[in-house]
Amino acid sequence: MSTLDEIAKLSGFSKATVSRVLNQSPHVSKETREKILAIMKETDYVPNRNAISLSKGQTQQIGMITMDLNGLILSFMNSFVEISGRYGYQTIIYTTGGDKQKELQAFEDLKMKRVDALLILTSVNEQNVISSYCKYGPIVSWQRMDHPEIPSVAMNQYDGYALALEHLVERGYTRIANAFGRPSSINTHSRRLAYEQIMAKYNLPVIEKWYYSTIYSIHDGEQLLRSLMDETNRPDAILCSNDLVATGILSEARRQKLDVPGDLAIVGFDNSELSQTLGITTILNPISGQAENAFLLLAPVLLGRDMELQPLSYKLVERETT
Secondary structure (H helix, E strand, O other): OOOHHHHHHHHOOOHHHHHHHHOOOOOOOHHHHHHHHHHHHHOOOOOOHHHHHHHHOOOOEEEEEEOOOOHHHHHHHHHHHHHHHHOOOEEEEEEOOOOHHHHHHHHHHHHOOOOOEEEEOOOOOOHHHHHOOHHHOOEEEOOOOOOOOOOEOOOOHHHHHHHHHHHHHHOOOOOEEEEOOOOOOHHHHHHHHHHHHHHHHOOOOOOHHHEEOOOOOHHHHHHHHHHHOOOOOOOOEEEEOOHHHHHHHHHHHHHOOOOOOOOOEEEOOEOOHHHHHHOOEEEEOOHHHHHHHHHHHHHHHHOOOOOOOOOOOOEEEOOOOO
C-alpha cells in the first residue's frame, strides 16, 4: 500500500497538490486530478481519514436524526446519502424511538465535533432546545420547523392537499373525509386549512366529524374504513395522509364490495411505488429534490460556498381510484 509521499513522487506533483485532490478542492485542474486519481488507483492508495479530517477541521460526517425508519424516511435518506457522498461526506443515523434524551445525543455529538452537521428527519425535542445547538454547527430539517435558526426543506403541504381537493371537487365529490397524520404537526394544520378553504370556496360542507388523526399505516386505513361502514351517510371520498393509508382503505373497500371510485374515491400522498402498482391517485411529493436541497443548505458551512436550491412543486398523479 502506497503513502502520500509516494503518490506525490510518482505523479510529479507536490504533496500539497495531492492533498487538494484528496480534499476535493476545486483549485486543481481536471488533468492533474485525473492523473493523481489514476496513480492512487494503480497503487491501491487508501487515504487516512483521520488525517484528512484533522487537516480540514472536519469529520466529513453528517448525522441524520429520525424517530423511526419507514419507506418515506428511507427514500429521503437514500437521496441525501447519495448527494452527500458525491461531496465526500459520510452519514450516521440516529434512531431515537421518540426518546428526547436519545435524540439529544445527536446534538451533543455536533457540539463535541463528532459530526460536522445534522439533518433532522423527525424530532421530538422543543424547537428552542434544538436551536440552542445551532452555534455548534449547521442544522437543517425535513420536518417543518417554525424557527428562524432552523432552516427546513419541507414543502408547504397546503399546496399538495389543495391540488387533491380541487381534483375531487372537479370530479363531483362533495362529502370528503380526511385521514390526517400527527394532530399537532404543522403539516396537519396546513392540510386542514386547505380542506376548510377549498370547501368554503365551493360552498361545500366542512364535516369535522370526518377529521381522523394519527392515521399512518395500511392497518390504520383498513380500520378507518371499517369504522365508516356503520354510518348511513358515508363520505364519498377520502384524502389520505400517505399512500400506505390509501392502500389500506382501498384493500378494505374491495373486501366490503365497494365500487372505487363509484362509491368511494381515494387519494393518497407521496406517489410511492405502491400507489403506482395499485393504481391509486396521489400527490407527487418531490422527496429526492428536498433531500438534495437539504445538503445544499449545509453547503455554505461544509463546502465554503453557496449553492442554488432547486425549485420544487407538488403534482397530481391521476389514476384509477378517482
